[in-house]
Amino acid sequence: MKKDEVLQILNLGKSYHQYAGEYQRIRHWFGLSANYQQHWVLKNLSLTLKKGEALGVVGANGAGKSTLLKLITGITTPTTGKIISYGSIAAILELSIGFNPDFTGLQNVIHLLSLMGHTKEEIEQVIPEIENFANIKDYFHQPLRVYSSGMQVRLAFATATAFRPDLLIIDEALAVGDASFQAKCFRRINHYQQQGTTLLLVSHDLNQIKKTCNRAIVINEGHLVFDGHPEQACDYYYATLADVIETEQKTDQSSANFSCGIGEVEITSAYLSVNDQKTRQIETSQRFSIHIKAKANKKSDNLCLGYMIRDKNGVDLFGSNTAMQGLKLHLKKDQEKELRFSLTNNLGAGDYFLTFAIHDEKNHLANVQQWSSNMLSFSVTQKGNSTWVGDIYMSSPSVELLSKGAE
């Protein structure tokens, strides 16, 4: 290994064995033939982390991110491969620092620090600093069970980062803290990074990953599928998500993503593109297109096909359809047509959803052929140092000084 490496992962694999019964498990331990199924959660993962790097980890739920973190921190043992770490590891994997809810915050902190291998003298030295950083006032000396989840995270972060670790692992947890505490945490993380700490950040907040990390990996179904620049990693992640959405769409019956209609005409596929490239990420003020394919099982005339863009809360933001834009749509039996709506994106950073509908030209409640809520999702990013904040982009903001009289 080279001098500047903190973590080396070689061909890491983790599988869970599902036995037909506990007797079969014990047979397996002793090398006898046993009846069991093996589920691989992680496979053939190799990764090397250097000093001072900030690695983002993205992947869908159940992709294996948490398993990877548990393996790195030594909570579980790998089935295949090796993890070699050089230096200390601090991890904030879950919200609660919870050891004993009846003990005070202080007692829990002492317990946790001794678990991390610190001596009594070292612990006594950092307690005031932890109390100060967590800033939970009197609660520090009260039982953990009266804490709010935000307070627990404050205490957990303050404790885990009381000593500068060589590798700091953060799994989502910070999302619970309020904005000012988050900012404080990232200041401390930045400070440690300059001193050589490596950061491993798992988050579903892609903007956070792009802002904080200088490298990112994508994990999909237990495999490391991408390793590189955070921006490209996020694009890659969205591409893998697209497949998931396409398969999920057929089975998901939840109200957030439902589909109904007569079904004589169907939307067979839909995707977004920028510059003729399929994508799920659009930048503000970028021109993009919505592609929709519709197929008729029966001859249908005077159809209207439309879309609606909604935000995370389901609020309608923008919509249009073929009738509004003066396009006549007729379909013969078994005919499939593709439509392209093009528009300029004036939305701010965030996640958005697209709903599609095909219905009668004049009245959108008559002959609803298909109504698919939230069929597609996409995210909007703001590039570089932005001159504005908010959800909607008002084009070309500018400012000038008018009164010169005061000088």
Added chain:
Amino acid sequence: MPVFIVKLWKHRYYSYALLKNELKGRYTRSYLGILWLIIQPLIQVAVYAFIFSTVFLARLPGMSQTPGAYAIYLLAGIAAWTLLSEIITRNTTVFTRHANLIKKYPVPKISLFIAATGEALFNNLILLILVIILSLILNPLFQVSTLIYLLPVFFLIVLLAFSLGVLLATLNVFIRDIEQAVSVVLQLLFWLTPIVYTLNVLPEKYQILIHLNPASAFAGAYQNIFVYNHAPDWNALLYPLLLSLLIIMIVNIIYNKAKHELVDVL
């Protein structure tokens, strides 16, 4: 085994902190706190002493001139028994009790066992001091110098209980019936140990059962020391020693196989 020793030393401070917390945790929000440790065995002995010496008119053979002899006999047996049974019980549930901790942090497992055992030892030490004081008061035969024999017996009890506890804790992760079964089996074994009765009151054909129970040798050794001021029957203690060594070998195999699946199943 050497790995075990290395880990033990490496995590000594954490083991100590954990033990301190377990003891503290057991008595926070209770007024009598540590007094409960003495109250519980005292009541137990008082009840047995009353029922057996007053109701069943039990007397210790050859000790009829010492009125407190039966109480000491009882106390000595109970001291040996609680040491054994408490270490086993506390250790059996180590993984299930600390599941939240184990799933969240890379906890050194050895420290969990050390803390559970330490807690049982601490409780037993208080009971032992009580037995010594009462023996000095009630039993004119008893001399403090005989206590030197207690050390190896004490060690043997801890060795057997600890190794058995680790084995049961490991299996209990996968088969939760174990922790229920342990309390039932211990209940049975208590009555299969000459604690409230003496070996010679039993019919000959049942005595083999008593000898198969390793706890009998421990109770006998304690009773020899506290009641008769004798050295223990070392030959009788050979059986529990060999049993402990066998269990340690089994634990070594089972734990090393199970440790890869342990946290996943918790």
